[in-house]
Amino acid sequence: MGAGRYRVATTPFRDRPDSHSTHQPFSQVPWITQGNLSMFESGAILLHIAGQSPKLMPERTEAQAQVTQWLFAALNSVEAASLP
Numbered sequence: 001m002g003a004g005r006y007r008v009a010t011t012p013f014r015d016r017p018d019s020h021s022t023h024q025p026f027s028q029v030p031w032i033t034q035g036n037l038s039m040f041e042s043g044a045i046l047l048h049i050a051g052q053s054p055k056l057m058p059e060r061t062e063a064q065a066q067v068t069q070w071l072f073a074a075l076n077s078v079e080a081a082s083l084p
Contacts, residue, residue, distance in 0.1 A: 030042060
């Protein structure tokens, strides 16, 4: 699976199978699998995906810093504000 190609799968909110924690040790979502790689945490997943495409993660150091800055802002400000 390259950047831009993905498959979405769901998992039940309750009664998650034991195999769920092999991908997400805190039994949360999301996680991503790509070949032998399995990773969790939204920010880590987004940085991983962005690193596969110069359209998402520019090559210039300054531009990378801007992308990372906005990612952290989204995770710590926007996402946090949307939680109950």
